[in-house]
Amino acid sequence: MIWQQLQSLVGSYPLALRGLGMTVMLSLISLVLGTLIGFGLGILRTGGNRLVSGAIGAWVDLIRGTPFLVQIFLIFFILPEFGIELDAFTAGIIALTNLAACFICEIVVAGIRSVPTGQVEAALASGLSRWQRMRQVVLPQAMRIVLPPLVGQYVLLIKDSSVVSAIGLTDLTRVGWLVVQRVPNGLLVFFLVGVGYFIVCYPLILLARRLEQRMGAAHGEVQL
Amino acid sequence: MAIPDTSHYCLLTTAYSLTMLENFSFRTIVEYLPLFGQGLVTTVWLSLLSFAGALAVGIVLAAMNLQRGWLFRVPAKAYIDAVRATPLLAQLYFLYFGLPRLGIILPELVVGILALSLNSGAYVAEIIRAGILSIPRGQVEAGVASGMTYVQRMRLVILPQAFKVTIPPLLGQAIVLVKDSALLSLIAVAELTRAGQLLASDRFMPAEGFVTIAAFYLLLYYGLKGLAALSGRWLGLAGART
Numbered sequence: 529m530i531w532q533q534l535q536s537l538v539g540s541y542p543l544a545l546r547g548l549g550m551t552v553m554l555s556l557i558s559l560v561l562g563t564l565i566g567f568g569l570g571i572l573r574t575g576g577n578r579l580v581s582g583a584i585g586a587w588v589d590l591i592r593g594t595p596f597l598v599q600i601f602l603i604f605f606i607l608p609e610f611g612i613e614l615d616a617f618t619a620g621i622i623a624l625t626n627l628a629a630c631f632i633c634e635i636v637v638a639g640i641r642s643v644p645t646g647q648v649e650a651a652l653a654s655g656l657s658r659w660q661r662m663r664q665v666v667l668p669q670a671m672r673i674v675l676p677p678l679v680g681q682y683v684l685l686i687k688d689s690s691v692v693s694a695i696g697l698t699d700l701t702r703v704g705w706l707v708v709q710r711v712p713n714g715l716l717v718f719f720l721v722g723v724g725y726f727i728v729c730y731p732l733i734l735l736a737r738r739l740e741q742r743m744g745a746a747h748g749e750v751q752l
Numbered sequence: 753m754a755i756p757d758t759s760h761y762c763l764l765t766t767a768y769s770l771t772m773l774e775n776f777s778f779r780t781i782v783e784y785l786p787l788f789g790q791g792l793v794t795t796v797w798l799s800l801l802s803f804a805g806a807l808a809v810g811i812v813l814a815a816m817n818l819q820r821g822w823l824f825r826v827p828a829k830a831y832i833d834a835v836r837a838t839p840l841l842a843q844l845y846f847l848y849f850g851l852p853r854l855g856i857i858l859p860e861l862v863v864g865i866l867a868l869s870l871n872s873g874a875y876v877a878e879i880i881r882a883g884i885l886s887i888p889r890g891q892v893e894a895g896v897a898s899g900m901t902y903v904q905r906m907r908l909v910i911l912p913q914a915f916k917v918t919i920p921p922l923l924g925q926a927i928v929l930v931k932d933s934a935l936l937s938l939i940a941v942a943e944l945t946r947a948g949q950l951l952a953s954d955r956f957m958p959a960e961g962f963v964t965i966a967a968f969y970l971l972l973y974y975g976l977k978g979l980a981a982l983s984g985r986w987l988g989l990a991g992a993r994t
Contacts, residue, residue: 590970592973593969593970593973593974593977594931594966594969594970594973595931595932595933595934595935595945595969596931596934597934597935597937597938597945598934598945598948598962598965598966598969599966601948601949601952601958601962602962602963602966605952605958605959605962606958606959606962606963609959683836683837686839687838687839687840688839689839690839690840690841690842691839691841691935693841694938700842701839701841701842701845704842704845705845708845708849712849712853713850713853714845714846714848714849714850714851714852714853715846715849715850715853715854717849718842718843718845718846718849718850719846721838721842721845721846722834722838722842722843722846725837725838725839725842726834726837726838729836729837729838730833730837733833733836733837
């Protein structure tokens with residue numbers, strides 16, 4: 529019986545590959561978009577305008593305070609009521625990008641705040657423009673704080689992409705769900721699904737850990 | 753730079769987006785309020801149970817992880833890494849579809865609590881480990897010099913100090929757990945998100961259903977966040993006193 533199941537699993541191989549491809553593609557697109565938007569939001573949030581900063585803070589809080597599943601349902605079922613027709617893939621990308629942007633915004637804000645005021649003042653005194661200050665003085669120093677949690681956030685993003693299977697996208701988790709209907713061995717099927725995610729996520733976890741150590745060491749050097 | 757408290761903006765933006773939806777039926781929400789109430793109560797107590805379970809799992813894992821010998825440390829590390837590198841939904845399905853295979857038939861609710869406990873336990877273990885490792889080495893050495901046994905050192909020196917450090921991140925993990933519990937709706941546990949799904953499918957009113965549960969989750973979120981801020985202040989004071 530186990531032999532039959534294994535054969536059936538091998539038969540699902542193309543489906544599994546497609547699922548993995550979908551997971552990687554979803555994560556990759558929203559990772560890139562989310563990082564760009566997240567950095568933008570973070571810079572705007574630490575910029576002077578109170579209204580902009582407050583609005584971003586409120587939005588980030590809304591997103592951090594609700595489950596991702598609920599956000600996906602809201603986007604997938606409610607945006608059409610505003611006349612915006614979405615397929616599941618676009619809805620998934622929007623939801624994931626939004627989630628990533630909000631969390632990355634918080635990370636970037638923490639990084640920018642960690643840069644000593646003296647640095648900004650020195651840049652001001654040197655006559656650098658706002659953009660120059662941000663790009664040449666603040667951001668490079670903030671990256672030391674930003675980088676490790678940023679990579680950690682990417683891991684969370686890949687894992688959260690499994691939730692979009694709830695609106696019917698055939699990602700890796702959904703493939704597991706489909707296969708388990710035919711091959712009634714949940715342990716084996718979802719173990720393999722787990723292996724798929726592990727292969728993608730674990731190198732990133734190791735990278736985050738390494739970065740944390742290296743950045744910590746670099747920080748120690750500066751303090752000495 | 754001071755950032756103004758933004759919670760009232762949230763309510764404003766929510767209210768504004770509601771007025772943009774035509775035919776938003778508050779009456780249906782009121783009609784379904786008992787269902788939402790039940791869902792909220794279920795979400796709260798299943799989160800509490802899962803958090804208790806996560807604490808138990810986390811303490812055991814952290815203790816294993818802090819051993820010098822590899823016999824306990826390696827399995828604990830492997831478990832923590834495996835949980836952290838795979839999504840909760842896959843873990844949930846693993847238990848949901850996998851346990852019956854082993855002849856263990858459990859109600860969905862129990863499977864859900866089990867999955868949440870086992871998942872959060874790995875993160876709790878890391879928090880506890882970080883807390884214990886944050887105690888300066890000198891404290892332990894002073895304990896040894898005072899002739900304390902291992903248990904005495906743990907109980908009187910390390911744990912009281914580590915406890916303080918771990919409370920805020922533990923509350924953060926509690927927030928994550930409450931949000932994660934929404935996934936249990938996918939295995940038909942009658943919690944808050946499930947209540948929203950029912951309204952969406954019974955009456956074809958997804959907006960009413962999901963906006964309402966989002967509001968309820970925000971309520972829980974702000975409650976826990978307030979608690980975290982309070983505990984931080986309280987612990988900060990306690991820290992200053994010693």
